[in-house]
Amino acid sequence: MSACSRREFLKYAGVAGGALAVLERGQLLAAQKTRVALVMTDDRREGVKTSLTTLGINPVKNKDVLVKPNFNTADAYPGSTHNDTLVALVKELWGMGAKSVSVGERSYPPTREVMDQKGIVPLLKNLNVKIIDFDTLAEKDWVPVKPENSHWKDGFRVARPILESECLVSTCCLKTHQYGGVFTMSLKLHVGCVPTSRHGYQYMRELHTSPHQRKMIAEINAPFKPAIILLDGIEAFVDGGPMVGKRAKAGVFLASTDRVATDSLGVAILKSLGSNQAIMKPKIFEQEQIARAVELGLGVVSASEIEMVTPDEKSREFRDRVMEIVKQG
Numbered sequence: 613m614s615a616c617s618r619r620e621f622l623k624y625a626g627v628a629g630g631a632l633a634v635l636e637r638g639q640l641l642a643a644q645k646t647r648v649a650l651v652m653t654d655d656r657r658e659g660v661k662t663s664l665t666t667l668g669i670n671p672v673k674n675k676d677v678l679v680k681p682n683f684n685t686a687d688a689y690p691g692s693t694h695n696d697t698l699v700a701l702v703k704e705l706w707g708m709g710a711k712s713v714s715v716g717e718r719s720y721p722p723t724r725e726v727m728d729q730k731g732i733v734p735l736l737k738n739l740n741v742k743i744i745d746f747d748t749l750a751e752k753d754w755v756p757v758k759p760e761n762s763h764w765k766d767g768f769r770v771a772r773p774i775l776e777s778e779c780l781v782s783t784c785c786l787k788t789h790q791y792g793g794v795f796t797m798s799l800k801l802h803v804g805c806v807p808t809s810r811h812g813y814q815y816m817r818e819l820h821t822s823p824h825q826r827k828m829i830a831e832i833n834a835p836f837k838p839a840i841i842l843l844d845g846i847e848a849f850v851d852g853g854p855m856v857g858k859r860a861k862a863g864v865f866l867a868s869t870d871r872v873a874t875d876s877l878g879v880a881i882l883k884s885l886g887s888n889q890a891i892m893k894p895k896i897f898e899q900e901q902i903a904r905a906v907e908l909g910l911g912v913v914s915a916s917e918i919e920m921v922t923p924d925e926k927s928r929e930f931r932d933r934v935m936e937i938v939k940q941g
Contacts, residue, residue, distance in 0.1 A: 702736070755775055877918070
């Protein structure tokens with residue numbers, strides 16, 4: 613592992629300091645709520661466009677945008693990001709005035725093989741999108757991060773394009789995770805920013821054999837912050853996952869700037885569909901991924917900080933059901 617420069621260490625280490633703000637924020641809940649757009653639809657193009665429009669922000673204008681999809685494997689959606697969703701998202705980013713658009717990923721099998729199996733490479737090239745295969749990064753471009761009070765034995769490394777992205781947009785699926793993560797949405801998505809054994813140390817083995825796996829997932833997210841998070845929940849895995857599982861139709865898109873808000877609402881939607889006991893039994897903000905992310909200051913601290921915005925009556929009715937589940941836990 614290459615040595616981390618003092619500048620990089622100061623920039624990326626000590627990320628757990630964000631937790632110091634949690635108590636103050638908890639005492640000032642009324643200050644400002646975090647918006648999450650919820651759109652009921654079975655149409656991916658409409659879901660992408662309407663959820664971003666409903667969210668009502670444009671952090672991508674005149675920016676170099678990096679999109680992080682869910683390409684852990686090439687399994688069919690929701691085992692991985694649907695090609696139609698990614699294409700619709702890229703088109704929308706161009707329409708919002710992005711200066712450039714890239715897609716960056718590290719898959720469990722070789723990344724290029726996954727992209728080829730999904731048939732996404734020619735689609736992205738036709739959209740003038742640069743593909744960044746994290747497998748091909750030089751050693752110096754896997755930046756060591758050693759947060760205080762981390763559950764990782766010696767910290768972890770993060771792909772430099774993620775850390776130095778001018779505008780990061782993350783798009784995830786809605787699903788359970790049978791190998792210890794419990795669920796895989798916006799927080800778990802970013803495990804793909806850490807290398808596999810193809811770059812030396814067995815980070816994924818450490819993660820998946822640790823009793824602290826869910827906390828470690830949250831900790832990966834501390835050194836960076838997506839400008840937009842898009843969740844495609846047209847279908848979900850309510851059991852099994854992340855590659856294959858028991859399917860249920862949800863017919864929903866979420867858009868937000870907050871990973872904790874996104875995942876807490878995603879868990880609530882899984883509860884509404886009827887999921888496994890690891891989802892149904894614990895209270896949402898007591899899920900270890902979410903609780904640790906709150907400790908690190910990565911997002912909202914409770915349901916009372918979330919404002920869900922919708923474009924139509926159908927979406928409002930489902931929003932009310934979801935919010936009631938979140939409030940009840």
